[in-house]
Amino acid sequence: MTAPIKGPGAVSPWRAFWVRFREDRIAMAALFVVGLMLILAVLAPWITPQDPYDLSGLSLRDARRPPGFVGSGGYVHWLGTDAQGRDLLSAILYGLRVSIQIGLMAGSLALVIGTTIGIVAAYARGFVETLLMRAIDLQLSFPAILLALVLVAVLGQGKAQLIVALVAAQYAYFARTAYGAASAERGKDYIEAAMATPLSDMRIVFFHLLPNAMPALIVVATVQVAYAIALEATLSFLGLGLPVTEPSLGMLISNGVKYMMSGRYWISVYPGVALIILIVSINLVGDHVRDILNPRLNR
Amino acid sequence: MAGFILQRLLQGIVIMIVMSMIVFGGIHAIGNPMDVLIPPEATQDVRERTIARFGLDKSLVEQYVIFVRNLLQGDLGRSYIYNEPVLQLIANRFPATIELVFTAVLGALLIGVPLGVYAGYRPDSLGARLIMSVSILGFSVPTFWVGLILILTFAVNLGWLPSGGRGDTVEVFGIGWSVLTVNGWSHLVMPATNLALFKLAIMIRLARAGTREIMLTDTVKFARAAGLSEATILSRHVLKLIAIPIVTVFGLELASTLAFAVVTETIFSWPGVGKLIIDSIKNLDRPVMVAYLILTAGLFVTVNLVVDIVYAVLDPRLRRRAAT
Numbered sequence: 001m002t003a004p005i006k007g008p009g010a011v012s013p014w015r016a017f018w019v020r021f022r023e024d025r026i027a028m029a030a031l032f033v034v035g036l037m038l039i040l041a042v043l044a045p046w047i048t049p050q051d052p053y054d055l056s057g058l059s060l061r062d063a064r065r066p067p068g069f070v071g072s073g074g075y076v077h078w079l080g081t082d083a084q085g086r087d088l089l090s091a092i093l094y095g096l097r098v099s100i101q102i103g104l105m106a107g108s109l110a111l112v113i114g115t116t117i118g119i120v121a122a123y124a125r126g127f128v129e130t131l132l133m134r135a136i137d138l139q140l141s142f143p144a145i146l147l148a149l150v151l152v153a154v155l156g157q158g159k160a161q162l163i164v165a166l167v168a169a170q171y172a173y174f175a176r177t178a179y180g181a182a183s184a185e186r187g188k189d190y191i192e193a194a195m196a197t198p199l200s201d202m203r204i205v206f207f208h209l210l211p212n213a214m215p216a217l218i219v220v221a222t223v224q225v226a227y228a229i230a231l232e233a234t235l236s237f238l239g240l241g242l243p244v245t246e247p248s249l250g251m252l253i254s255n256g257v258k259y260m261m262s263g264r265y266w267i268s269v270y271p272g273v274a275l276i277i278l279i280v281s282i283n284l285v286g287d288h289v290r291d292i293l294n295p296r297l298n299r
Numbered sequence: 300m301a302g303f304i305l306q307r308l309l310q311g312i313v314i315m316i317v318m319s320m321i322v323f324g325g326i327h328a329i330g331n332p333m334d335v336l337i338p339p340e341a342t343q344d345v346r347e348r349t350i351a352r353f354g355l356d357k358s359l360v361e362q363y364v365i366f367v368r369n370l371l372q373g374d375l376g377r378s379y380i381y382n383e384p385v386l387q388l389i390a391n392r393f394p395a396t397i398e399l400v401f402t403a404v405l406g407a408l409l410i411g412v413p414l415g416v417y418a419g420y421r422p423d424s425l426g427a428r429l430i431m432s433v434s435i436l437g438f439s440v441p442t443f444w445v446g447l448i449l450i451l452t453f454a455v456n457l458g459w460l461p462s463g464g465r466g467d468t469v470e471v472f473g474i475g476w477s478v479l480t481v482n483g484w485s486h487l488v489m490p491a492t493n494l495a496l497f498k499l500a501i502m503i504r505l506a507r508a509g510t511r512e513i514m515l516t517d518t519v520k521f522a523r524a525a526g527l528s529e530a531t532i533l534s535r536h537v538l539k540l541i542a543i544p545i546v547t548v549f550g551l552e553l554a555s556t557l558a559f560a561v562v563t564e565t566i567f568s569w570p571g572v573g574k575l576i577i578d579s580i581k582n583l584d585r586p587v588m589v590a591y592l593i594l595t596a597g598l599f600v601t602v603n604l605v606v607d608i609v610y611a612v613l614d615p616r617l618r619r620r621a622a623t
Binding site for chain 2: 145229283
């Protein structure tokens with residue numbers, strides 16, 4: 001079904017964006033994959049043959065079996081089993097759930113905190129601006145992975161601690177982006193005009209500055225969610241991430257490494273493939289969004 | 300120029316002081332290292348003496364003052380675990396890390412920039428699309444995963460390369476270097492590739508974005524009208540204009556690669572500082588953590604300083620602004 005052709009003034013920016021997004025087949029395919037993985041992750045408890053966290057349901061007789069093996073449960077382990085006899089497909093879908101959950105939570109928290117700092121700095125100007133942005137620049141000069149490593153060490157293991165570490169490692173990117181976009185808008189006449197009216201500062205910031213900083217923030221947000229997922233996997237792989245009771249994709253990979261050398265590749269490889277498909281798809285979507293929103297390429 | 304450098308130098312010193320406070324305070328919020336240092340069956344007397352020996356009975360501020368005083372005399376403390384001076388511990392492992400990082404970043408630069416310029420010059424060609432897809436992969440695929448696949452392919456399945464360690468080294472200035480031996484290279488090539496992929500993707504992207512924008516400008520149109528060959532335009536104009544962001548990122552990436560080396564070193568059991576820091580985090584070896592972080596921060600500040608100066612040399616506008 002095609003929408004009736006309207007005059008250029010009648011097309012909403014969201015609709016115009018969607019029309020341009022649809023043009024790129026690769027980006028559309030990536031968006032489809034991201035959506036599919038999200039649905040699979042949400043539905044994991046209902047569609048997997050086995051609850052990988054329920055230790056009583058596991059049998060060591062099924063441990064380290066190759067893909068296609070029919071275990072004591074009477075069903076086919078399409079992707080094989082791991083060292084505890086877990087069905088890998090089930091473990092991967094549950095792991096996907098954990099990874100996506102952490103990525104989204106860390107990403108959105110970092111978005112909120114970072115954007116607030118960036119916009120406040122751009123709006124306030126003067127001393128507050130200098131102080132906030134100097135601090136942000138200082139942090140940005142320090143690699144995120146190192147910061148996350150140290151924080152995880154400081155805070156200990158656990159989901160909440162991990163999210164705090166990821167947020168701390170990432171919020172500065174949002175702050176920089178929001179600041180850049182907002183301070184460009186801040187100098188424009190309409191903001192000055194709004195400030196001359198009795199509108200509250202809060203209203204100007206949230207209803208005028210923020211919407212205009214949004215496009216840049218959306219791009220950063222997609223990339224940062226993907227990065228949070230990758231960073232979480234890396235930390236879990238190094239043994240500094242989540243507790244063993246709730247394996248994310250990174251930990252599944254880490255668990256399989258010792259068996260990799262003896263040819264039982266599937267324990268590590270399949271969770272890794274799932275992780276990569278997820279991250280690559282998110283990045284492909286983000287990449288295309290960036291190309292559409294970049295005004296310098298729109299001539 | 301001198302004023303500009305002095306200003307940046309002062310800034311760097313302030314950053315270092317703030318950084319040392321944050322790192323010291325942060326690390327000392329972690330658990331209780333006494334659990335690691337003192338066996339549980341130790342008597343109260345032994346306990347107190349050990350605590351006093353490490354200065355842990357003093358307040359945080361006092362401990363910090365002592366730490367800074369020692370630091371200025373070049374003493375970063377002793378490792379709780381290895382019972383060796385931390386500085387010596389890090390110095391012993393640093394060359395291995397430097398070797399790995401330099402090989403990786405230099406490789407990424409030499410391969411990434413030409414590929415990126417090509418992708419920006421012919422953005423719609425098949426080659427450019429291929430290069431860009433590879434760069435998205437380089438960005439997306441976590442370093443540790445690439446490392447594992449490299450080992451699985453080249454060490455386990457094909458048996459062409461060793462899966463870890465540094466191999467034979469040659470002593471130059473009393474330090475062993477793997478780059479100087481064939482066997483060393485066979486050990487170096489996989490971890491260096493692993494570490495380089497992410498940087499390669501960044502270099503490609505930067506060079507492509509810069510080239511793409513510059514190709515649309517009047518500079519290029521005039522150069523073409525003046526009859527310059529495409530090769531001259533690319534090498535003389537485009538390359539010069541994209542040099543500034545690339546120098547910046549090269550500098551910053553050199554330092555951040557040091558941090559990322561943590562992951563690569565762990566996978567390939569490369570005996571550098573990255574492995575040391577992971578072990579010290581797991582063992583709550585405070586002096587090693589503090590020293591590593593402060594040295595890294597120092598390195599970052601130095602690199603930023605150098606990048607700023609190179610910047611000023613490359614871009615006359617910045618020099619003039621700094622002078623006024």
